[in-house]
Amino acid sequence: MRFYQTVPQHDLTYSDVFLVPSHSEIGSRLDVSIAPQDGTGASIPIVSANMNSVTGARLAASLARRGGLGVLPQDMHLQDLHAAIRWVKEQPVVYDSPLSLAPEQRVADALRCVPAVEGHGIVLHDSNDRYLGCISAARLGTALPDAKLGDLLHGPLTAIDADDVTSARAAFDLLVAAELEFAPVLHHGTVIGTLSRTSALRCTIYHPTTDVNGRLKVAAAIGINGDTARKAKALAAAGVDVLVLDTAHGHQSAMVTALRTVASLKLGVPIVAGNVVTSAGVTDLVNAGADIVKVGVGPGAMCTTRMMTAVGRPQFSAVLESAATARAMGAHVWADGGVRYPRDVALALAAGAASVMIGSWFAGTIEAPGQLLTDSGGRLYKESWGMASTKAVHDRFDRLGAYDLARKTLFAEGISSSKIYLDPLRPSVEDLVDMITSGVRSSLSYAGAATLPEFAERALVGIQSAAGYEEGKALPVSW
Numbered sequence: 001m002r003f004y005q006t007v008p009q010h011d012l013t014y015s016d017v018f019l020v021p022s023h024s025e026i027g028s029r030l031d032v033s034i035a036p037q038d039g040t041g042a043s044i045p046i047v048s049a050n051m052n053s054v055t056g057a058r059l060a061a062s063l064a065r066r067g068g069l070g071v072l073p074q075d076m077h078l079q080d081l082h083a084a085i086r087w088v089k090e091q092p093v094v095y096d097s098p099l100s101l102a103p104e105q106r107v108a109d110a111l112r113c114v115p116a117v118e119g120h121g122i123v124l125h126d127s128n129d130r131y132l133g134c135i136s137a138a139r140l141g142t143a144l145p146d147a148k149l150g151d152l153l154h155g156p157l158t159a160i161d162a163d164d165v166t167s168a169r170a171a172f173d174l175l176v177a178a179e180l181e182f183a184p185v186l187h188h189g190t191v192i193g194t195l196s197r198t199s200a201l202r203c204t205i206y207h208p209t210t211d212v213n214g215r216l217k218v219a220a221a222i223g224i225n226g227d228t229a230r231k232a233k234a235l236a237a238a239g240v241d242v243l244v245l246d247t248a249h250g251h252q253s254a255m256v257t258a259l260r261t262v263a264s265l266k267l268g269v270p271i272v273a274g275n276v277v278t279s280a281g282v283t284d285l286v287n288a289g290a291d292i293v294k295v296g297v298g299p300g301a302m303c304t305t306r307m308m309t310a311v312g313r314p315q316f317s318a319v320l321e322s323a324a325t326a327r328a329m330g331a332h333v334w335a336d337g338g339v340r341y342p343r344d345v346a347l348a349l350a351a352g353a354a355s356v357m358i359g360s361w362f363a364g365t366i367e368a369p370g371q372l373l374t375d376s377g378g379r380l381y382k383e384s385w386g387m388a389s390t391k392a393v394h395d396r397f398d399r400l401g402a403y404d405l406a407r408k409t410l411f412a413e414g415i416s417s418s419k420i421y422l423d424p425l426r427p428s429v430e431d432l433v434d435m436i437t438s439g440v441r442s443s444l445s446y447a448g449a450a451t452l453p454e455f456a457e458r459a460l461v462g463i464q465s466a467a468g469y470e471e472g473k474a475l476p477v478s479w
Contacts, residue, residue, distance in 0.1 A: 001320070001350050004462040011317035013299075014344040015469050020460035024448035029441035030205070033451050035067075038292055038332040038354035039270045040242050041217060043067035043207040044437055045349060045452060047334055048429075049359035050074060050221035050246060051302075053384040053420075056369035057084040057218075059362065059429055061091040064216040066206040066433050069355070071244050074221040078231065081220055082238040088218040089239050093208050094168075095185050095193020098123050103132055103150025107143045112371040115380055115427050116141025119196040120366065121182040124149055131191050133157050136182045160195060162187040168203035171195055202430065217241040219272070224258035229265060236267040244272040246294070248305065251281035256288045263289025275336055277318035279325040286331045293331060294357065295322045299338030301360035302384060302418060316351055323352025323456070342439025343472075349440065349452055350459035360384050364420030365429040372422070380427075381419040 004020045026032060036045040044067040048055045052073050060070025072084050091097045099122045101110055114120050120137035133153040143152055160183050165171045175183060175197050182196045209217045219242035222231045232243055245259055250273060259273050273285045274294025282293045296319075298305040298312025306312040315338035323333045335348035336357040345356045362368060363384035370382045426432055449455035 001352065001456055001459045001461055004460045006463050008317070008463060011314040012463065013314040014316050014338060014340075014347045015466075016314070016463055017316055017347060017461050018464050018468070018472070019343075019346065019350060019443060019446065020462050021446045022448050022458060022460055024445055026445040026448060026450060029438070029445045032441050032444040032449065034437060034440055034444065036332070036354040036452060038334075040069055040209070040219075040292075040355075041211075042069050042209045042355065044433070045353070045355040045440070046345075046433060046436060047071060047219075047355045047357045048362050049300075049336065049357050050219075050244060051359050051363070051384075052076075053363045053370060053382070054359050054368055055362075056367075057087045058097060059365070059367040059369070060084070060218045061088045061097055061216055062367045062429050063433070064088070064209040064218060065091075065093065065096070066202060066430055067209055068433065069209055069217060069219055069242065071242075071357075072218065072220040074223045074246060078234055081235060085218055085220065085235070085238040085240050089215045091216055092193035093210060093214065093216060094165075094203060095195055096199050098184060098191050098194045100125050100191070101149055102126070103148065103153075105149050106145065107140055107147045107149065107152075108145040110135070110137075110140050110149060111145070112373075114140075114366055115372060115422065117424075117427055118181050119198050120428070121194065121196075122149070123184045123191055123194065124153065125191075131157070131159075131184070131186065131189065134159070134182070134184050134194075138181070159184045159186045159191075161185075162192060165195075168200050171203070172197055172200040175200060199430070202434070211239075211241055215239075219244055221246045223247060224254050228258045229261050232262045232265060232267060236265075236269060240269065242270050242272060243267065244294070245290075246274065248275065248297070250274040250276045250294070251278070251284060256284060259285060259288040259290055272334065274334070276322065277313040279321050282322045282325040282331070282333065283329070286326065286329045291331060292354065293322065293326055293333050294336045295319050295333045295353070296336035296338060296357075300336075301340075303337065316347060319348050319353050320351040327352060342436045343443075345436050346440050346443035347461070349455060350443070350447075350461060352456045354452070360418075360420055361432065362429050364422050365432065366422070366427050367429045373419075375419065380422045382422070384418045384420045 035043045046068040048070040050071040050073040055070045063070045101122050103124050114137045118138050123134045124132040184191045185193045220235050220240045221244040224247050270291045272292040273290040277297050285293050299315040319335045326333045332354035334355045334357050335353035348356045444455050447458045449458045
């Protein structure tokens with residue numbers, strides 16, 4: 001990456017910079033590869049943050065199906081992490097994970113899981129796990145909230161036979177021919193997944209992140225205190241594909257010790273550690289055994305670290321310096337936090353990040369943990385909170401006694417409750433992935449880069465004023 005006709009005199013955020021177009025021989029944005037090449041096996045440079053309100057098993061599976069990687073949070077109890085890893089490994093790779101409910105449940109129950117939009121739906125099973133039928137999510141929007149789901153089933157069972165799905169294109173054509181937007185996929189009478197026209201189309205574009213056995217990959221985080229060796233070995237035994245050692249201040253002795261301990265186990269999976277924002281921090285963590293270093297202190301939407309402590313660093317400069325050091329040492333960095341638009345993801349990659357970790361942006365999606373809630377104006381949202389907040393502390397240390405928990409809570413910081421609204425046009429994490437990767441692919445084509453390493457080498461970056469940043473925003477209404 002080179003700065004265009006300027007030399008920065010201070011640290012920069014993503015809003016401070018922009019990409020300058022260069023001569024390109026890239027014919028189409030689909031001609032570029034955005035695989036991170038960081039040893040994780042991902043095919044898109046997107047990682048979901050290990051936050052309780054962001055990454056659960058369902059979002060991790062959805063993201064891996066499209067080539068990204070989900071990181072389960074360390075606040076989950078070990079047995080719950082084990083169960084979540086197993087669940088992801090059991091999910092279909094080609095089809096979407098079915099959302100199964102009972103016929104006795106109400107429409108209101110279903111609408112807490114999925115909004116009334118096209119391309120989504122639920123499948124019904126009885127108490128003996130026998131398939132009864134499916135209901136499109138759009139149909140839920142026209143039914144009474146207290147109606148039983150079973151009463152909405154009419155006519156013959158709607159489904160696609162897996163034997164008829166010879167390719168993603170064939171699946172799309174089957175749905176079109178049947179005039180369906182959503183349908184379950186059955187194999188010998190058993191639901192093995194669901195499919196929509198959009199998900200069939202996505203299968204022709206994305207390459208899933210899978211392990212050597214063809215199952216979806218998933219990452220999980222652990223803290224640096226306690227018996228890290230036991231936790232790491234337990235997660236590796238459960239089948240985790242990437243281990244993340246995570247703490248707010250990664251450049252400390254406790255992190256180095258924990259990292260050396262886990263690296264010495266030789267578990268055969270990439271090790272990620274963080275967070276840091278300097279070359280020195282990257283050097284220490286890579287020397288201790290990290291394959292990937294997480295970069296970012298304070299840029300997250302739910303984080304109050306900079307306002308509470310004055311600690312942190314503008315994210316673009318932090319990634320730029322850290323990535324250069326990691327690259328020289330044969331390691332990689334993930335840019336963690338601070339992205340609000342696809343442009344920010346592209347800029348992080350231009351600065352040298354292998355992947356970009358996204359938190360709150362993904363919290364307001366169908367697949368994120370938690371139920372869909374409705375505000376007084378009828379808008380759908382999910383709750384999100386910072387990982388150093390009072391709520392997160394209570395979740396993390398819920399097995400402590402009242403006194404010890406009170407001491408932990410006394411110094412909590414961060415936002416304990418925030419409404420992250422679903423985008424009506426992009427309610428799914430996959431919709432956001434479409435938007436982000438579309439922008440990133442175009443960024444590579446503007447730079448004349450066919451791969452992410454080429455992009456980090458060829459990118460021309462300029463520095464702009466606040467007015468320049470505002471000029472780049474679309475107007476919501478006419479002037």
